[in-house]
Amino acid sequence: MRIGIVSDTHMFSRARALPEPLVQGLQGVDLILHAGDWVDEVVCDLFEALAPVDGIAGNNDGVDIVRRFGRRKLLELGGYRIGMVHGHGGRSTPDTAYESFRDAEGKGTADIVLFGHSHIPYKEERGGMLLFNPGSPTDKRRQPRYSYGILQLGDRVEADHYYFDKSN
Numbered sequence: 001m002r003i004g005i006v007s008d009t010h011m012f013s014r015a016r017a018l019p020e021p022l023v024q025g026l027q028g029v030d031l032i033l034h035a036g037d038w039v040d041e042v043v044c045d046l047f048e049a050l051a052p053v054d055g056i057a058g059n060n061d062g063v064d065i066v067r068r069f070g071r072r073k074l075l076e077l078g079g080y081r082i083g084m085v086h087g088h089g090g091r092s093t094p095d096t097a098y099e100s101f102r103d104a105e106g107k108g109t110a111d112i113v114l115f116g117h118s119h120i121p122y123k124e125e126r127g128g129m130l131l132f133n134p135g136s137p138t139d140k141r142r143q144p145r146y147s148y149g150i151l152q153l154g155d156r157v158e159a160d161h162y163y164f165d166k167s168n
Contacts, residue, residue, distance in 0.1 A: 097113045114133075
């Protein structure tokens with residue numbers, strides 16, 4: 001299973017359309033997962049034109065997106081448990097994501113945790129969980145490049161960042 005991972009699109013304040021490198025990179029994915037801060041529900045339609053979509057709401061999302069997706073979820077895909085949370089509200093975004101899917105005994109309730117919020121591409125194995133932030137394809141902030149991720153689920157998990165220079 002090949003899954004496109006995006007977060008922090010902040011549309012339409014930062015971009016009017018999905019960046020062409022993102023659209024090209026998501027061709028042929030089985031699913032797109034968005035880790036919050038869509039900002040406008042119309043963005044869901046833009047991604048749904050490429051593949052089925054699921055996700056969670058971030059701290060900049062309105063009530064319609066919160067109702068549609070919720071703020072936290074655990075999915076079963078390709079034999080793996082994938083946790084999703086935006087990552088805001090804690091001491092650091094990776095720590096917040098990690099703590100969101102750690103049980104009372106300190107074990108992970110997810111195999112993979114997808115998060116956003118910081119706009120910083122991130123990948124780390126911690127406590128038996130893969131923590132992955134795709135960065136942002138439309139609002140790189142202080143990062144040198146725009147980014148998104150591809151998650152491959154098979155006999156093993158592969159998670160890779162893809163970078164590009166122009167938003168559109």
